[in-house]
Amino acid sequence: MPVGLFRPAGIRSADLIMSEAMKLIVEGYLSLKDRTALEDLRAHRERLRKQLEDKPKSWVKVDPAIELYDEELRIIGAAIDRL
Numbered sequence: 001m002p003v004g005l006f007r008p009a010g011i012r013s014a015d016l017i018m019s020e021a022m023k024l025i026v027e028g029y030l031s032l033k034d035r036t037a038l039e040d041l042r043a044h045r046e047r048l049r050k051q052l053e054d055k056p057k058s059w060v061k062v063d064p065a066i067e068l069y070d071e072e073l074r075i076i077g078a079a080i081d082r083l
Contacts, residue, residue, distance in 0.1 A: 022072055030079045038083070042076045045069055 029037045049069035052062050 023075070026076055026079050030082065033083055035080060035083050038076055038080050042073060042080070045072050045076065049073070 025041065026038070029041070046069075049066060052065055052069070055062070
């Protein structure tokens with residue numbers, strides 16, 4: 001796994017919360033050179049993030065989930081940039 005793709009500079013691997021499943025999905029699309037699938041995945045994660053962000057604030061803390069979406073979006077973007 002290339003360090004530059006899944007571990008941005010200054011971030012320790014222990015700090016990353018991204019699921020192993022998402023990493024495998026991105027790696028698969030990258031190996032297939034499937035830009036469309038990566039762009040669709042990015043759009044989907046952006047929609048999910050927006051839906052969560054737009055929900056009325058309650059006692060449920062959504063910040064960790066939003067941070068996870070942001071990290072996933074950075075990784076998907078890095079994969080798209082590599083194509």
